Amino acid sequence: MNLNVINSKSFIIYILAFGIFGIINTEMGVIGILPQIAQQFGISVSQAGLLVSLFALAVAISGPFMPLLFSGINRKNAMLLVVGLFVIANVVSVYAPNFTVLLIARVVPAFLHPVYFSVAFVAAANTVSKEQTSKAIAKVFMGVTAGMVIGTPITSYIADVISLDASLWFFAVVNAIAFLSILAFVPSMPVKERLSYGQQLSVLKKPLVWLSIVTVIFLNSAMYAVYSFFAEYLDTVTHMSGKQISLMLVLFGVTGIAGNLLAGKLLSNKAMATALVYPLIFAAIYLLVFFFGSFSLPMTIIIAVWGVLFTLGLNISQYWITSAAPEAPDFANGLFVSFANLGVTIGTFIGGSFIAEMGTQHVIWSGLLFLVLGLVSIMLRTVRYNPQKVDLLNKKRHLSVDIDPS
Structure with a gap:
């Protein structure tokens, strides 16, 4: 890949968007595989729905406070921490022995979900001029759209064609790619004025x-x-x-x-x-x-x-x-x-x-x-x-x- 492309501001913004795709894919993609999860763990589909509702509740609760606590941390490090936790949690989900472990593996990283969003939006805005801020943030929002609409059918298809475990691995792999991309290509982003x-x-x-x-x-x-x-x-x-x-x-x-x-x-x-x-x-x-x-x-x-x-x-x-x-x-x-x-x-x-x-x-x-x-x-x-x-x-x-x- 051309070095100029790798170091370009647009490329960094798309990496930030891919990180959001990985997180939203983890949050919303499970909707398409709830029946398989219910069958594997011997529970009702409504019980399996807790994987969605409790995730959203954790996000709503932590939204105002977690970004505040992380506001002084180097933004690259904050993003790596969040995405890294999602990778680990998704791997745990694959090997979860029961539904309780699966539910905990889903809810724990959800509390840091708002941190990545907040940091990614600010990082994208800081990457460009003030006049280009809205356009940069709009590009980051592509990750939201892709995670919501594209991630769900892909996850469902993998579960139907291969297995439930394969679809859970899909969550882990996407977040792992995001982690490595941020690590390799996103520059250090210290908070200059805390x-x-x-x-x-x-x-x-x-x-x-x-x-x-x-x-x-x-x-x-x-x-x-x-x-x-x-x-x-x-x-x-x-x-x-x-x-x-x-x-x-x-x-x-x-x-x-x-x-x-x-x-x-x-x-x-x-x-x-x-x-x-x-x-x-x-x-x-x-x-x-x-x-x-x-x-x-x-x-x-x-x-x-x-x-x-x-x-x-x-x-x-x-x-x-x-x-x-x-x-x-x-x-x-x-x-x-x-x-x-x-x-x-x-x-x-x-x-x-x-x-x-x-x-x-x-x-x-x-x-x-x-x-x-x-x-x-x-x-x-x-x-x-x-x-x-x-x-x-x-x-x-x-x-x-x-x-x-x-």
Whole structure:
């Protein structure tokens, strides 16, 4: 490989994205092999589902605090520690003698999940100029998209064709490759200006941060209230076969990658306008899903656009919190990971409730409800905290930090 390519900033950013792919693949890929896990350990599928729910709970709990604790550590070392722990935990999963050991091997590394996300986003931002930050972070988000949509069917396929153990080894191998890539190609990234825990926690005094957190919860609830039941909707309402649903998942993932690239451009140039328009466009897509959900061809087109909007929403969520607290980027990214996961939990629960009470097709209304709430919170921020005012406040805050004798 050409040395210039290896040392390029883009190459480093893609390595960071691959590390996120490995972690998300570990988190979400297990969804496709829950039946095999239940059969191997003699438990119900609902019990096996703890591998997913407890992982997400660990992420939500540790999100605000673990990145804070690691904020002073060399970012390369922090990433190696997290990915290395995922490698070890995945190897333990392969040889787990019982379900309890498997569950512990899943949950323990989940507590460090937000650390890698936070560090990777900050590292990507520090690799490029300020004007290119949104584009760099959007590229890192490709790892999220790939892990969510591509990792799951690959893992399921390996389990079906080879064995359950082989699919678990797949998690370990992907993370091992990420570990070696970070070790070999990512330069040392010492923290040059370490903020005290108190300085970082002080961002929670800002109403802007809490308003942004609420927005992130609403937007992620809106996305996952429907996406969590994506396969069920295509099965029950659109009447697609299993193979067709798999193809739709792949289509969703491919267009999602395009959504990341679009997000980089939009958030670099027109962030506030993008955030304001986003819920309206997503609401239009949900309405199209509701009215044309029983037709395969229109749904295929709708799903392609849906994938773009889904990853755009993830990027907007990350930007919304980090732009509210730029003076504490590690902590802000931890808040994003934590409350985005909380939104996933809330959205999935409410979406499931709508299905139980009204039927699968009406899950769309739960997504629309959260989009309305998200739009209201976005409008509140744009009215009360325009970008010029926020920039002025941040400059004053940075100045006070610089002259603080402590």
